[in-house]
Amino acid sequence: MTMADYFSVHTTLVHIPLGRGGYDLSWIEAVGTAFCLPCIWLASRERIENFPFGVVNASCFAVIFFQIQLYASLLLQIYFVAANIYGWCCWGPGASQASDSLHVRWMLARPRAIAGMTCAAAIAIMTWRIDALFREISAMMVHLGAPSPGAIPSDPYPFWDSAILVLQVAAMILMARKFVESWILWTFTYALGAIIYFEQGVLVMALENIVLTMISLGGLMNWMAAAKSSAMPAEALPKVVI
Template structure:
């Protein structure tokens, strides 16, 4: 198997007997494993999660490129940049030689983030088809500048505009909050995973639905562990200094 065959989504690793059957490719399987490792090590507050995250979004970008989901492909570019920043933020030391500590977000920031998220979800729900068409067009245009020679895609109307918008916005917010070690990121990931399980099951993509069940349990564990860490006396002291 050469390198190009490995990245081909038609290079099946295993046929999963779910629904009408699901052929999982090598690149999807390995990308999924790295995604699970990323979330697991993040829940354990291990910086190596960002290495696994970079591999995960890179492999999924290859998948979305092949199935012509260019809008979601562009989101992977954001997640790639967020993983790089998170790696930097988690390892950067302050004047005292300390790194970021797990902490709760200040109440004013909570309210601001909640407001921005609600408004963003409402706007995206209303304009989600145009939004992803714009992202897809932008992605194709940029890739064609580098000689990709892609045709402009014709995207189908979103089957679940509100839930899709909610997953997209909350995923972006949760990723950003994780880079700053705010406990609230895990609460958002729990919400995203619950919605994802339902949406993918409704669409008949049972393999993805099962994957998000696993991610849900990891996110619940991350929530529990980070809350314990944030509420510990030493962490509360450092929070007071930071705030």
């Protein structure tokens, strides 16, 4: 078996007696899953160690989504690689004095409303353009030597796939800036992802998303408590550009 075989969703690590006929867990899905769970758990505990786990997890899942043709999810994982590095810098010892003062908190009403309207507009645009966008990205990746996904059909869930992409982009930014709302978005998108992955036949990732939904609920409660304990008057909260 060549090194490239380990990156294929068709190279089985273990057969799991799950569902009709069982499920063949690939090497790359196993590695991605193994790094994803501690990533989210550490983030829910406000631990900086979540970010290196996130880089490996996102890299593995990007390869998986390219092969099973979930277009927006592919773009999301590419973004997550960069976003985890950004969050690592925001939380790390090399951060600026402004970033060092970050504490867990809720967004103010005006920024929350702006963020909501921005997400709604982005979801609408992605739903409209997702197939054409992926065709362009697919052609570029094949040109760079990636395995061809073959014929490119329309995304089976353009709206929901786009919603996961946009809302998890927003969640990652908000988490890096330590806003409680990030965990509301994580919880919703992981629950939605569990449904979509089950429908696509990626059963282990569907089960993983159910677990991540539970972890995210715990993260939401932890961060709500942290925000309450460090509550400041609204006028004293630092102004953060999102």
